[in-house]
Amino acid sequence: MDKSTSSYQIGVRVPSDLLALIDAVAQLNACERPDAIRQIVRFGAPLIIAGKGVNLSRVLMTLEIVAEDCLARAEAKGHDAVKKLIETAQANLERHHV
Structure with missing residues (x-):
């Protein structure tokens, strides 16, 4: 077997x-x-x-900082950039983590 x-x-x-x-x-x-x-x-x-x-608190804090930075950068580029960021993140989540 x-x-x-x-x-x-x-x-x-x-x-x-x-x-x-x-x-x-x-x-x-x-x-x-x-x-x-x-x-x-x-x-x-x-x-x-x-x-x-793994220091889970540190990992979560780092993820929040990165997410906030990514959203701020995307917002500076406009609505389409925010939409693309969220769609790409969702696709990656489904491909690699679900």
């Missing part, structure tokens, strides 16, 4: 605070716990393996 299509069941005990985090991810993504756990592992494991951490 191809490893990419193989599926393995594992059992893990977690304390109530971790279960609450899993449930919060599941609720935000409108999915069940197993899917939430898979999402958490897919996102977190590569960072841990690479020895990196």
Whole structure:
């Protein structure tokens, strides 16, 4: 059987605070716990393996600054530039993140 299509069941005990985090991810993504756990592992494991951490507050602040700057630059160029920026961002979101 191809490893990419193989599926393995594992059992893990977690304390109530971790279960609450899993449930919060599941609720935000409108999915069940197993899917939430898979999402958490897919996102977190590569960072841990690479020895990196994420300061979520800093990432979000940086994204807000970049978004504000992009919108200001587009607004200076006119309505069509703002429309193109939003359409391109939406297309990239759907292509790479959804």
